[in-house]
Amino acid sequence: MRRRLRSFGGxxxxxxxxxxxxxxIAIWWGIKSGFGVxxxxxxxxxxxxxxxxxxxxxxxxxxxxxxxxxxxxxxALVSFAAGVPIGFAVGANRYAARSLEGFLRFFxxxxxxxxxxxxxxxxxxxxxxxxAIVIYTLIVPIIFNTMVxxxxxxxxxxxxxxxxGASRLRIVRDVYLPGALPSIVVGTRLGMGYGWRALIASEMxxxxxxxxxxxxxxxxxxxxxxxxxxMIVIGCLYIVVDRLLVQPVETMTLARWGVLRR
Amino acid sequence: MAAMGASGEKITVSGFRHYFRTDxxxxxxxGLVDLAIQPGExxxxxxxxxxxxxxxxxxxxxxxxxSEGTILCDGRPVRGPGRDRGVVFQELAILPWxxxxxxxxxxxxxxxxxxxxxxxxxxxxxDLMGLAGFEDRYPHELSGGMKQRVxxxxxxxxxxxxxxxxxxxxxxxxxxxxxxxxxxARLCATTRKTVFFITHSVEEAVFLADRVLxxxxxxxxxxxxxxxxxxxxxGRDWDSFTADAEMRGIAxxxxxLVHAERVG
Numbered sequence: 001m002r003r004r005l006r007s008f009g010g011x012x013x014x015x016x017x018x019x020x021x022x023x024x025i026a027i028w029w030g031i032k033s034g035f036g037v038x039x040x041x042x043x044x045x046x047x048x049x050x051x052x053x054x055x056x057x058x059x060x061x062x063x064x065x066x067x068x069x070x071x072x073x074x075x076a077l078v079s080f081a082a083g084v085p086i087g088f089a090v091g092a093n094r095y096a097a098r099s100l101e102g103f104l105r106f107f108x109x110x111x112x113x114x115x116x117x118x119x120x121x122x123x124x125x126x127x128x129x130x131x132a133i134v135i136y137t138l139i140v141p142i143i144f145n146t147m148v149x150x151x152x153x154x155x156x157x158x159x160x161x162x163x164x165g166a167s168r169l170r171i172v173r174d175v176y177l178p179g180a181l182p183s184i185v186v187g188t189r190l191g192m193g194y195g196w197r198a199l200i201a202s203e204m205x206x207x208x209x210x211x212x213x214x215x216x217x218x219x220x221x222x223x224x225x226x227x228x229x230x231m232i233v234i235g236c237l238y239i240v241v242d243r244l245l246v247q248p249v250e251t252m253t254l255a256r257w258g259v260l261r262r
Numbered sequence: 263m264a265a266m267g268a269s270g271e272k273i274t275v276s277g278f279r280h281y282f283r284t285d286x287x288x289x290x291x292x293g294l295v296d297l298a299i300q301p302g303e304x305x306x307x308x309x310x311x312x313x314x315x316x317x318x319x320x321x322x323x324x325x326x327x328x329s330e331g332t333i334l335c336d337g338r339p340v341r342g343p344g345r346d347r348g349v350v351f352q353e354l355a356i357l358p359w360x361x362x363x364x365x366x367x368x369x370x371x372x373x374x375x376x377x378x379x380x381x382x383x384x385x386x387x388x389d390l391m392g393l394a395g396f397e398d399r400y401p402h403e404l405s406g407g408m409k410q411r412v413x414x415x416x417x418x419x420x421x422x423x424x425x426x427x428x429x430x431x432x433x434x435x436x437x438x439x440x441x442x443x444x445x446x447a448r449l450c451a452t453t454r455k456t457v458f459f460i461t462h463s464v465e466e467a468v469f470l471a472d473r474v475l476x477x478x479x480x481x482x483x484x485x486x487x488x489x490x491x492x493x494x495x496x497g498r499d500w501d502s503f504t505a506d507a508e509m510r511g512i513a514x515x516x517x518x519l520v521h522a523e524r525v526g
Contacts, residue, residue, distance in 0.1 A: 165344065
């Protein structure tokens, strides 16, 4: 009985999360049938659903989605492995931090997409182009937030440890790494959001697979149902990656150490 | 005031003067300071804010290199911070990602003290500082007073011979401050460290000290020193301190000296 009650509570929570989506679908359906919009502009939810079933059963969706996921995965690993050390090196050096802050902000303003023309000229219509764009997009917030995280560590933490006889390596391990971690996680989370958008955009131009390729290709044949399936999957996959991978780490570090920044 | 490198002195500051470089040029942080502290002595330094007290403490700690003059600890020149000189800061110095126990034991961990010995030492300080029951809490779960107890315990646990304290109780509420001062007095009575303690509170300076130094406003020099006699071996407590006419007299004298240095 109790278990049933609890699962009912869980159901209510899920309804609350899903409610806006249900409303959106209702409005979409209402516009489609209420105004008799042509199938060339908008299709009804059941058409999208059947298109989804077709794409899944032929393995087409899995093919395109796995390309996107692989690309974002590789880009995230490279950006993290390179961005965190760079952010540390810059953050630990007062002069480097001061001179690079404006530099990094400048590149924050030039989106990954703005690099596409150059990247295509350099690497052609290949996954390399897409990876370059996504890594660029992902790595800037990681470097920037790591740097900010390192800079925000109170000087007293370091001074106190030095007078306890700590070596430089020890200070990095005991102060800089744990101190900057929440900020690194925030940077990675932001980077994943930006990177995912840049990925789809790049795939639309590069046309070598991926969900961006899927929806852009569908446009050629006016497959509105397929475009909408692709868009929904893009949104869903992002939520899955963010909720299952990034957010738990953030909650864990922040909750355990309390609010670090005053 | 201090004889250069006189034997037996724990801390010797001679001909010290410090300047800061800023965008507007060189700013004098302190005037000429000479100072000698004997082993086991508790010396407090009181002066108006901005007079250069903290600069002097940071130089003794080895965080900054003096523009002029020398600083000796046990007759050896100070070159950077070291385990022999523990520092307690006003705030924000214990690590938020370490529990009380691991913060207190941090110095011992760095010194590679075996775990069993470390635990024993940490347990003793947890007991002395009234932190029992909070061993596994994180700093954000503690009050300001508790956090400062942890900071004091961490410094004592590492067993430095010299302890430098920079207004350690300034950010704590007045009631808690009285308790912390009494606890510090008791701790010092049982462990006999050489302590150099900075404050802008006259009562605190006199209550804790064997000797009170008064600094002028910026660029600060030491303008007076007063010996505060000790009766008995235990630490002082506020009840008997406030009832003692001699202590009140000294506090009044210090108050007059400090008053003359008021800025603005």
